[in-house]
Amino acid sequence: MSQVSLTIDGIEVQAVPGTSVLEAAKKAGIKIPTLCYLEEINEIGACRICLVEVQGARTLQASCVTPVAPGMVVRTNTPAVRQARKLNLELIMSNHPQECLTCPRSTNCELQQLASELGITEIRFSGANPxxxxxxxxxxxxxxxxxxxxxxxxxxxxxxxxxxxxxxxxxxxxxxxxxxxxxxxxxxxxxxxxxxxxxxxxxxxxxxxxxxxxxxxxxxxxxxxxxxxxxxxxxxx
Ligand code: FES
The missing domain is CATH 3.30.70.20 (Alpha-Beta Plaits)
Known part of the structure; x- marks a missing residue:
């Protein structure tokens, strides 16, 4: 099958048509953080943590649900991308109980791990917390x-x-x-x-x-x- 050629963070990547930008980046050794994504099981673009910049697009794109395209130019680690990921995670955490010390998943929690990786030290928002x-x-x-x-x-x-x-x-x-x-x-x-x-x-x-x-x-x-x-x-x- 003919391959699609695109550029991710300056690296030229070949991918099968239909592959997501996330998977193409993974193949090139570029890590994009995810939260809702489960390969071939849950690819619904719900959390918006995997956002990337696609040249020519007016908004940041969720890489897990964005298919590769010929000549696409993707940047995965710009200030705008990092800021948007952090904001989205803060909003998710605003509706999450702050009970890590007594939580059975503490130190084995993807939310906790991601918050640490994205440098979240405070939650500036207050969610509805049903x-x-x-x-x-x-x-x-x-x-x-x-x-x-x-x-x-x-x-x-x-x-x-x-x-x-x-x-x-x-x-x-x-x-x-x-x-x-x-x-x-x-x-x-x-x-x-x-x-x-x-x-x-x-x-x-x-x-x-x-x-x-x-x-x-x-x-x-x-x-x-x-x-x-x-x-x-x-x-x-
Ligand atoms: Fe959740 Fe892509 S990993 S939107």
Missing amino acids: SYEPDFSSAALVRDPRKCILCRRCVSVCEKVQQVCAIAPQERGFNTIVAPAFLEPLGDTACVNCGQCALVCPTAAIHEKDQTAEVWAALSDPGKHVVVQTAPAVRVS
């Missing part, structure tokens, strides 16, 4: 909608990989929530506790239930039978 309650109804998973950044990775993996469709975006605007239909408890749905959603969640919005107490109870009472659920692996780009 007061949804955590959902502990599942045998293996905890849903904490307050920590959801609406990247929809969990929705895509549940639908396209597991073909279960247990969760989807509900409500609108600041009240948007990823949850089972009619906001039913996760434990009352067709969810099979595979854990794929927790594996791809960039925060602790869906995380594995801590079963340490049950395991210790079983160890101290050999007669007690405890089932501990674990999540199988999924490819994360």
Whole structure:
């Protein structure tokens, strides 16, 4: 198949037509930060963290959903790009609880990691922070909608990989929530506790239930039978 030739940060890159600028940059060894993107699973341009400058375009473009074009000139690390990424992440974090010290994903959180990489030291904005309650109804998973950044990775993996469709975006605007239909408890749905959603969640919005107490109870009472659920692996780009 004939290749498209473009320039990214001064490097000439060849890519198959239809390839995203993000993937073409990755091939050239140029890292563009992402948050909502999961290769071939969730390519919806939701978070706007992967913005780049495309010569001739009037606005910054989300590289994960922008296809390469012949002669395209892309810049991934200009002051305007860095400022826009930082602003977008600040806006996402303005609606996220500042509970890192007590969060089960602390030090293993993509949001936290990205904030550090982009040099965010304060959140200048205050979001609506809807007061949804955590959902502990599942045998293996905890849903904490307050920590959801609406990247929809969990929705895509549940639908396209597991073909279960247990969760989807509900409500609108600041009240948007990823949850089972009619906001039913996760434990009352067709969810099979595979854990794929927790594996791809960039925060602790869906995380594995801590079963340490049950395991210790079983160890101290050999007669007690405890089932501990674990999540199988999924490819994360
Ligand atoms: Fe491209 Fe989220 S990674 S918009």
